[in-house]
Amino acid sequence: MKDLITYIAKALVDKPEEVSVTEIEGEQTSVIELRVAKEDLGKVIGKQGRNAVAIRTILSAASAKMRKRSVLEILE
Helix, strand or coil: CHHHHHHHHHHHCCCHHHCEEEEEECCCEEEEEEECCHHHHHHHHCHHHHHHHHHHHHHHHHHHHCCCEEEEEEEC
16 A cells, blocks of 8 residues: 555655655554655645545555555645
């Protein structure tokens, strides 16, 4: 899951070297934290949050296939 979010985020931003993704795994749920440069935050979120919703949809579909639950948090 971490690699998937990293790939998508690096494709969206202007500074892909500043993208960092950390995964905190629990028993049933894993939390994925995405950090990007401050000026790229709007590109990851998108207009009215459309990009963020799309990324979360892809993440939930991929994690459902693995029978897990994943949550994406976009941090500054």
